[in-house]
Amino acid sequence: MSKAPHLTFDLHEYGVSRGHLVVPGGADRGELSLPVFSLNRGEGPRLLVTGGNHGNELEGPIVARRIIDWLAEAQTCGRVIVLPVLNPLAVQAWSRNTPLDGLNLNRVFPGRADGSVTERIADAVSRVLLPMADTVFDLHSFGPTWHFPPAATTHPIADLDLMARTVRMAEAFNLPLTLVWQHNDTAGMFDITAQNEGKVFVCTEFGGGTVGADNLAIYEAGVRNALMALGLVDGKAECPTFRQQKSTQTLETRPSDELKSPAPGIFEPRCSVLDEVKQGDLVGVLHPMDSLSTESIDIRAPGPSIVLGIRSGAHVDVNEAVALVARPLKL
Numbered sequence: 001m002s003k004a005p006h007l008t009f010d011l012h013e014y015g016v017s018r019g020h021l022v023v024p025g026g027a028d029r030g031e032l033s034l035p036v037f038s039l040n041r042g043e044g045p046r047l048l049v050t051g052g053n054h055g056n057e058l059e060g061p062i063v064a065r066r067i068i069d070w071l072a073e074a075q076t077c078g079r080v081i082v083l084p085v086l087n088p089l090a091v092q093a094w095s096r097n098t099p100l101d102g103l104n105l106n107r108v109f110p111g112r113a114d115g116s117v118t119e120r121i122a123d124a125v126s127r128v129l130l131p132m133a134d135t136v137f138d139l140h141s142f143g144p145t146w147h148f149p150p151a152a153t154t155h156p157i158a159d160l161d162l163m164a165r166t167v168r169m170a171e172a173f174n175l176p177l178t179l180v181w182q183h184n185d186t187a188g189m190f191d192i193t194a195q196n197e198g199k200v201f202v203c204t205e206f207g208g209g210t211v212g213a214d215n216l217a218i219y220e221a222g223v224r225n226a227l228m229a230l231g232l233v234d235g236k237a238e239c240p241t242f243r244q245q246k247s248t249q250t251l252e253t254r255p256s257d258e259l260k261s262p263a264p265g266i267f268e269p270r271c272s273v274l275d276e277v278k279q280g281d282l283v284g285v286l287h288p289m290d291s292l293s294t295e296s297i298d299i300r301a302p303g304p305s306i307v308l309g310i311r312s313g314a315h316v317d318v319n320e321a322v323a324l325v326a327r328p329l330k331l
């Protein structure tokens with residue numbers, strides 16, 4: 001019988017405290033110790049900030065660690081718990097999923113105490129840390145094979161009051177994009193577990209594949225804006241500059257907004273994220289490398305929309321998504 005997941009320190013201590021979330025061992029490996037930081041200034045909002053859910057999205061862990069020192073100085077009330085790396089096994093391997101069991105941590109929530117290591121991490125977070133928060137920011141970055149603008153995202157939520165509060169929280173990041181993302185692969189997401197408990201849950205995304213100073217500055221500004229909006233820190237939100245513009249917009253996208261590759265090959269983008277396109281505009285071209293013809297295949301916008309994400313730097317299979325488009329949100 002393995003012991004239960006637990007913390008090695010007292011979260012309720014006033015001020016800054018730190019220690020580990022211990023994920024018990026199982027048949028596949030021994031226990032894991034995940035560094036956790038608690039910034040407690042008494043009564044007020046209760047926030048959990050996590051990064052490193054997917055191991056090839058490294059901006060989140062960096063920004064999560066950066067805000068710890070800032071909060072230690074700036075926080076005026078409430079409690080913030082920061083877990084910079086949810087899945088150290090995936091981060092160490094620069095892999096979306098955990099190499100040991102092949103699982104995507106963001107599809108196994110709320111986890112299983114007697115499951116494989118990824119399921120045990122989810123179980124420990126769900127049982128030990130999630131009950132300590134009313135709001136969760138999970139810092140993702142879309143991974144290395146997509147261009148994606150700095151965004152705060154959520155999914156459609158059946159509870160319309162929670163939906164409205166979540167969209168307001170996402171908009172408070174003041175990032176170039178706030179996105180309501182409807183897709184068919186939400187079972188086992190951290191979001192769903194938190195929302196089922198009535199919590200406001202916002203994901204941040206930022207695609208591009210490399211950790212760069214400009215991107216990190218926008219990302220960090222967004223997180224700071226959200227901490228101010230929650231009332232944890234005094235200050236005035238800033239509007240980060242992205243592609244020479246200081247603007248924000250709230251969009252929605254559905255499964256039918258994915259543009260798929262018509263053949264296997266190399267995708268060449270012909271537009272940039274947040275470009276407005278009309279029906280028939282060229283979004284990109286597909287180069288089938290197994291063909292004796294040198295002709296490429298055009299991929300065009302199905303209707304007036306805004307380019308949300310665009311595939312980069314990878315060979316694609318037939319029917320694999322190469323672009324995502326979106327429209328202004330109608331709540």
Ligand SMILES: [Zn+2]
Binds near residue numbers: 054
């Ligand atoms: Zn992710």
